[in-house]
Each structure stands twice: as C-alpha cells, then as structure tokens.
Amino acid sequence: RTVVDAVTARLRRLDRATQAHVEQLAVVPSAVSVSELAHLVPGGPGALSAAEEAGLMTVRPEAVQFRHELTRRAVVDALPASRRIELNAQVLTMLLEVGGDPGRIVSHAVEAGDVDAIVQWAPRAARDATVSGARRQAVEYYRAALAHPEHFDPTSRTELLENYAIEVHMLGRGQDAVDAQTEVIRLRREQGDPAALGASLRWFSRFHWLAGDRPAAESAARDADWR
Numbered sequence: 001r002t003v004v005d006a007v008t009a010r011l012r013r014l015d016r017a018t019q020a021h022v023e024q025l026a027v028v029p030s031a032v033s034v035s036e037l038a039h040l041v042p043g044g045p046g047a048l049s050a051a052e053e054a055g056l057m058t059v060r061p062e063a064v065q066f067r068h069e070l071t072r073r074a075v076v077d078a079l080p081a082s083r084r085i086e087l088n089a090q091v092l093t094m095l096l097e098v099g100g101d102p103g104r105i106v107s108h109a110v111e112a113g114d115v116d117a118i119v120q121w122a123p124r125a126a127r128d129a130t131v132s133g134a135r136r137q138a139v140e141y142y143r144a145a146l147a148h149p150e151h152f153d154p155t156s157r158t159e160l161l162e163n164y165a166i167e168v169h170m171l172g173r174g175q176d177a178v179d180a181q182t183e184v185i186r187l188r189r190e191q192g193d194p195a196a197l198g199a200s201l202r203w204f205s206r207f208h209w210l211a212g213d214r215p216a217a218e219s220a221a222r223d224a225d226w227r
Contacts, residue, residue: 007074010054018050022057026075027087027111030104031065039094088112102128103137110144118144119151123160130167138167158187162200165207174211181207198224 011019021041025032034044041047048064051057056075058067066072076084088111095105096117102125109117126141142164149157162184169177181204188197201224209217 003070004074004077007056007071008078010056011075011078014050014054018047021047022051022075023079023083024087024090025057025064026066026072026079027084027108028091029072029107031063033063034061036094036098036100037064039097040090085112089114092117103141106141106144115148115151119148126160126163126167130163135167135170139164139171142167154187154191158184158191161187162203166203169207169210174207177207178204178211178213 011022014022024040032040037044045059045064048057048059052059055067056071058065066075079087088108092105092108092112092114094100095108102121105121106118106125109121122141122145126138126145129135129138129141142160145152145160146157146164152160161180165177165180165184168180181200184200185197185204188200191197201220205217205220205224208214208220
C-alpha cells in the first residue's frame with residue numbers, strides 16, 4: 001500500500017499526457033521495444049523524459065521499461081478496470097500489427113476481453129509453450145481457449161481438452177488430468193471415431209495409473225485394446 005501511494009503521488013505530479021503514456025506502458029509486463037513504443041506512445045522515447053526524470057521509467061536506445069516491477073504493478077493496480085481493458089486492447093492492436101509473440105497476444109487479449117483474438121491465438125500459444133517446455137504457460141493458454149468452447153467445432157474442442165489434460169498431467173496434477181480426460185472420453189464416444197477413442201483411452205489409462213488408481217487404469221487399457 002505504501003509503494004502504491006508513493007508511486008501514485010509521483011505519477012500525479014506529471015502532466016496528463018505523460019501520465020497517460022505511463023499508464024499505457026504499465027499494462028505491458030516486459031520491456032517495450034522502440035518499434036513497439038512507436039505504436040503506443042506518440043513521440044516515442046522523447047515523450048517519456050518527464051517520467052524518466054521522475055524515476056518511474058528507464059529509457060534506453062533499444063527499449064523502455066519501468067525502473068522497478070513494483071512501480072509498474074503499483075501503476076496498474078491504481079487503474080480502474082475499464083481503463084485497464086482499454087489499455088490492453090491498444091497493446092493487443094499493436095501486437096497484431098507488428099506480428100507479436102502469440103503468448104503476449106493471448107495475455108493481452110484475455111485482459112482486454114477480446115474473445116475472437118483468444119480463440120484464434122490461444123491454441124497456437126499453447127502449442128508453442130509446450131514445445132519450449134513452458135508447461136504452466138501452456139496450461140493457462142489452453143484454459144483461455146477452453147473458456148470459450150462454443151467457438152470450436154467438437155473435434156477441435158476435444159483435442160484442446162486432451163492437450164490440456166496432458167499438460168496438467170506433466171505438471172503432476174493427476175486428478176485434474178483424470179477429470180479433464182473423463183470429459184474427453186465422453187466426447188470421443190459421441191464422435192464415433194474408434195481410433196481417436198482408443199488413443200484417448202491409452203492416455204486415460206496412464207493418467208489413472210499415475211494417479212494411483214490401478215483398477216481404473218487397467219479398465220481403460222482393456223477398453224483401448226478392444227478399440
């Protein structure tokens with residue numbers, strides 16, 4: 001609370017334009033490159049001189065960022081929800097224009113409440129995170145996509161849910177994996193694809209086994225073999 005009060009007081013001493021620039025950059029939890037800055041702050045680094053002098057921002061030739069993460073968080077926490085949504089939407093627009101990282105796009109799409117962007121980019125961001133070994137991030141991206149199931153066809157939705165189950169399984173969350181895969185099996189049975197159902201049952205068996213439920217694991221394995 002003390003940090004928030006101190007940062008807010010320092011921010012309010014700046015002119016309104018500079019305050020708006022600082023608030024815009026506060027919703028970006030990383031350094032902002034000069035090329036990205038050109039889309040977010042009219043005037044570029046020069047427009048941040050007052051914020052730099054106030055000890056809020058660090059300006060370098062290649063990027064700008066807050067001097068301390070606590071400072072950035074204090075600015076964000078002081079913003080009304082409506083303002084945060086607006087600022088994240090502007091960052092999202094910028095990232096789509098410059099071809100930003102899918103994970104960053106999804107993060108700002110979630111904060112901005114842009115369902116279309118979430119549905120388009122979350123599956124790709126999840127796959128990229130899996131490849132790089134960032135499994136916690138992959139889980140969050142899959143959850144973001146699965147929060148809008150009506151935007152996916154049944155097969156795609158089932159595949160997303162199964163990939164989510166695999167990722168939480170890899171994180172050691174056995175019961176969460178079993179719960180998600182239970183729904184996957186139900187959906188697979190409805191879709192009538194024996195090969196896909198058999199593959200999902202093999203995962204189901206593995207999840208049960210590592211969750212300590214041997215009878216359920218053996219039952220799923222037998223069902224998979226029959227398929």
